[in-house]
Amino acid sequence: MDFSLTEEQQMLTEATRALSADRFGEAVARQALGGDRAGAGKGWSELQGAGLTALLVPEEFGGGGGGVLDACVVLTELSAALAPVPYLTAAVAVPSILLALNTFVPGSADTQLRRVVDGDPIALVVDETLNWPGAGEPGSVCLDWEPGRAALQLDGMTAVLLTEIEPASAVDPLHPVGLLASSASRPTNGDFAVSVPARRARAAMRVASAAALTGCLDGAARLAWSYIATREQYGRPIAAFQAVRHMAADLLVDLETCRSVSQGAAWTVDNADVEAAERAAAIAKAWCGDAAVRSVETAVQLLGGIGVTWESSAHLYLRSAHQFSAAFGDTRTLLRELGSEFVALRGKADHGSA
Amino acid sequence: MDLRDTPAQANFRARLRSWLEANMPTEPEPATMPARFHFVVRWQKKLYSGGWVALSWPREYGGQGLGPIEESILNQELGRAGAPPAASFTFLGRALLTHGTEEQKRRYLPGFLASDEIWCQGFSEPEAGSDLASLRTTAVRNDDGNFVINGQKLWTSRGSFADFCLVLARTGSPESRHRGISALIVPMTTPGVSRRPLIMANGDEEFAEVFFDDVVVPGENLVGELNGGWKVTQATLAYERGAADLGYLAKYERMLADISGEATRRGLAGDVSTAEAIGRVLMHLEVLRMHSMRRLSDRASGRPVGAETSIDKLTMTKTEQLLLHTALDVLGPSAVLGHGGWFKKYLYSRAASIYGGTSQIQRNVISGRLLGLED
Numbered sequence: 195m196d197f198s199l200t201e202e203q204q205m206l207t208e209a210t211r212a213l214s215a216d217r218f219g220e221a222v223a224r225q226a227l228g229g230d231r232a233g234a235g236k237g238w239s240e241l242q243g244a245g246l247t248a249l250l251v252p253e254e255f256g257g258g259g260g261g262v263l264d265a266c267v268v269l270t271e272l273s274a275a276l277a278p279v280p281y282l283t284a285a286v287a288v289p290s291i292l293l294a295l296n297t298f299v300p301g302s303a304d305t306q307l308r309r310v311v312d313g314d315p316i317a318l319v320v321d322e323t324l325n326w327p328g329a330g331e332p333g334s335v336c337l338d339w340e341p342g343r344a345a346l347q348l349d350g351m352t353a354v355l356l357t358e359i360e361p362a363s364a365v366d367p368l369h370p371v372g373l374l375a376s377s378a379s380r381p382t383n384g385d386f387a388v389s390v391p392a393r394r395a396r397a398a399m400r401v402a403s404a405a406a407l408t409g410c411l412d413g414a415a416r417l418a419w420s421y422i423a424t425r426e427q428y429g430r431p432i433a434a435f436q437a438v439r440h441m442a443a444d445l446l447v448d449l450e451t452c453r454s455v456s457q458g459a460a461w462t463v464d465n466a467d468v469e470a471a472e473r474a475a476a477i478a479k480a481w482c483g484d485a486a487v488r489s490v491e492t493a494v495q496l497l498g499g500i501g502v503t504w505e506s507s508a509h510l511y512l513r514s515a516h517q518f519s520a521a522f523g524d525t526r527t528l529l530r531e532l533g534s535e536f537v538a539l540r541g542k543a544d545h546g547s548a
Numbered sequence: 549m550d551l552r553d554t555p556a557q558a559n560f561r562a563r564l565r566s567w568l569e570a571n572m573p574t575e576p577e578p579a580t581m582p583a584r585f586h587f588v589v590r591w592q593k594k595l596y597s598g599g600w601v602a603l604s605w606p607r608e609y610g611g612q613g614l615g616p617i618e619e620s621i622l623n624q625e626l627g628r629a630g631a632p633p634a635a636s637f638t639f640l641g642r643a644l645l646t647h648g649t650e651e652q653k654r655r656y657l658p659g660f661l662a663s664d665e666i667w668c669q670g671f672s673e674p675e676a677g678s679d680l681a682s683l684r685t686t687a688v689r690n691d692d693g694n695f696v697i698n699g700q701k702l703w704t705s706r707g708s709f710a711d712f713c714l715v716l717a718r719t720g721s722p723e724s725r726h727r728g729i730s731a732l733i734v735p736m737t738t739p740g741v742s743r744r745p746l747i748m749a750n751g752d753e754e755f756a757e758v759f760f761d762d763v764v765v766p767g768e769n770l771v772g773e774l775n776g777g778w779k780v781t782q783a784t785l786a787y788e789r790g791a792a793d794l795g796y797l798a799k800y801e802r803m804l805a806d807i808s809g810e811a812t813r814r815g816l817a818g819d820v821s822t823a824e825a826i827g828r829v830l831m832h833l834e835v836l837r838m839h840s841m842r843r844l845s846d847r848a849s850g851r852p853v854g855a856e857t858s859i860d861k862l863t864m865t866k867t868e869q870l871l872l873h874t875a876l877d878v879l880g881p882s883a884v885l886g887h888g889g890w891f892k893k894y895l896y897s898r899a900a901s902i903y904g905g906t907s908q909i910q911r912n913v914i915s916g917r918l919l920g921l922e923d
Contacts (some may be wrong), residue, residue, distance in 0.1 A: 195557065195617055196550050197845035263549065408884075419919055433921040436912070442921060443914035447859050451839050458838035461549045477834040480827075530820050533827025537817050541808025 216274035228276035234278040241315030250289040256311045263460035273409030278368040280338030284315035286402040294391035317345035324521040335518035339372035340442035366517035404456040407482035414511035415445040418493035448485040480528040483519030563736040581753040592663040609818040616847045627798025646783045647772035668710035670701040687717035693767040696774040697760040707756025731777040733769040750895035832867040855917035865900045872897035
């Protein structure tokens with residue numbers, strides 16, 4: 195048993211951190227907040243140039259041939275740096291779906307996989323609860339969409355790229371969404387949606403969400419920790435007060451458990467059978483969703499008056515945390531599914547403690 | 549990363565599984581002390597005779613020379629089989645293993661591991677709980693080189709049954725705090741030692757108060773250096789707080805299955821709020837499992853045990869308390885009427901945020917030693 199990241203994964207972490215320090219951070223996030231996505235686009239090109247946007251695509255297509263865990267370590271760093279890029283969708287969800295389609299019908303998604311390698315970001319059509327797959331009805335949400343971008347939709351067992359999409363509002367300006375305008379309703383996805391490859395692809399989306407949420411928590415916690423160590427009231431740093439320090443400690447407990455569960459679940463999605471993969475991914479998603487929202491709220495509180503202003507980055511982390519937490523199955527839905535399954539399986543009436 | 553057993557670990561697990569099948573206790577665990585204590589000791593001796601105790605200790609002191617992963621596999625398999633857990637107090641032996649003299653190790657460790665001699669830990673006092681460094685029990689060295697101990701200890705697990713106590717006593721000035729504390733081995737049969745069981749809220753006699761009235765022990769019973777007792781406690785507490793014990797998980801999961809069974813019997817199985825509450829506990833169990841595996845892997849690769857165990861302890865505490873709280877929540881009135889013993893287990897779970905360092909102390913450790921925030 196070995197839980198450590200490989201040397202390559204540690205290098206991915208370092209490389210993404212360095213690239214993010216250079217290309218992302220508060221300034222670029224603020225541009226995106228004001229509707230200017232030029233910096234975000236440049237950053238995405240850098241990521242593509244470094245081979246990070248096609249990590250999941252097999253080498254035969256020119257991709258990185260990596261696993262979900264590789265993409266997850268990148269995503270955690272990007273989201274800690276408030277990078278306004280569609281990594282979760284275009285670099286994890288879309289290639290995962292395309293690879294699943296290729297497993298189901300060999301060769302059917304080759305063209306689109308090449309687009310992923312070329313760094314052409316593709317948005318994703320989800321249902322009105324932001325879960326995948328969606329039926330693609332008009333009004334369906336397109337995650338990580340911006341003008342000029344196509345969105346992936348299933349048409350039976352093939353992938354189609356839709357372009358008739360209108361801008362829509364959502365809480366996270368770093369990850370804008372659109373709404374499907376086209377009235378061309380797609381047939382249901384039938385066998386594919388419940389197939390093992392599709393279920394594994396959805397597990398990958400969930401565990402990648404968990405990784406992104408871990409990054410939000412990390413970024414917000416670091417803001418809060420450095421603030422309380424320097425902000426003085428009553429003649430000393432507010433970190434001197436135990437009530438404040440204990441909140442700071444809770445952030446680290448959440449952050450460390452998020453790292454453990456998101457990385458362990460990513461490995462499980464890459465390596466275990468589909469039932470174990472789905473279970474681990476759902477739990478990681480549920481935990482990181484709850485923990486990130488809870489802890490970013492705590493960070494906002496620790497930042498005091500500054501934390502609730504437009505000029506602080508805290509609300510950007512809070513916005514991203516909520517949006518990541520809501521997509522691909524929110525905590526409450528996931529817990530109800532997990533709980534029902536457990537009760538059905540283990541809660542046989544004769545198993546009780548009477 | 550590879551969360552599977554290596555072939556050697558899988559082999560170890562298989563051997564252990566078949567041993568357990570043949571050696572599981574046949575009688576149920578008694579509900580009350582002292583019968584339960586004797587039951588646990590019998591089981592511990594059986595484990596020892598099978599070669600399953602102190603797996604990660606060096607062979608020369610009665611261990612098996614294996615690693616923390618094998619320790620964890622043992623805990624997992626005991627939990628899976630529904631066997632009584634392996635004694636969780638080997639951390640006390642770590643103090644002797646790490647700080648004891650060669651003579652002390654040879655004299656005490658074999659009996660300790662074989663459960664022929666039972667040990668307890670004399671740390672906390674009525675006026676020294678979280679603030680252990682303020683302890684007042686004194687040990688004065690007399691002209692013969694012996695120590696004369698006076699004072700009182702509290703919350704001493706197994707204190708009513710133990711043969712030896714590792715006592716922390718003040719050997720420096722009253723104001724010397726952690727710089728003036730020494731660790732001493734005290735045979736519980738020494739004249740002047742008396743004990744009184746302490747009944748817990750759930751009715752159990754898990755702890756005792758121990759009184760020392762001019763108790764004389766020879767100078768050779770000093771563990772570590774004179775006034776160096778604080779270092780000895782750090783060795784034991786770090787292990788006490790560890791989350792590497794994956795055995796709890798199987799036990800917790802079985803309890804959750806029992807809660808689910810009870811909910812099914814009461815016609816609550818289709819209720820979404822019940823499903824959500826059970827799903828939430830399940831989530832906590834899986835998080836604890838993944839997190840413990842990460843810590844275990846760190847430990848197996850040689851990283852020393854440190855302040856991060858406070859994170860692990862808080863996580864364990866939260867999980868255990870949520871589980872038992874959920875039992876009462878889901879089962880409602882029948883739990884209050886005492887059905888299934890859930891209320892008793894719930895009462896016990898309230899101690900989880902107190903023993904081994906309160907949750908507030910853990911947060912002090914995290915903010916001070918891990919985040920570097922000063923008071």
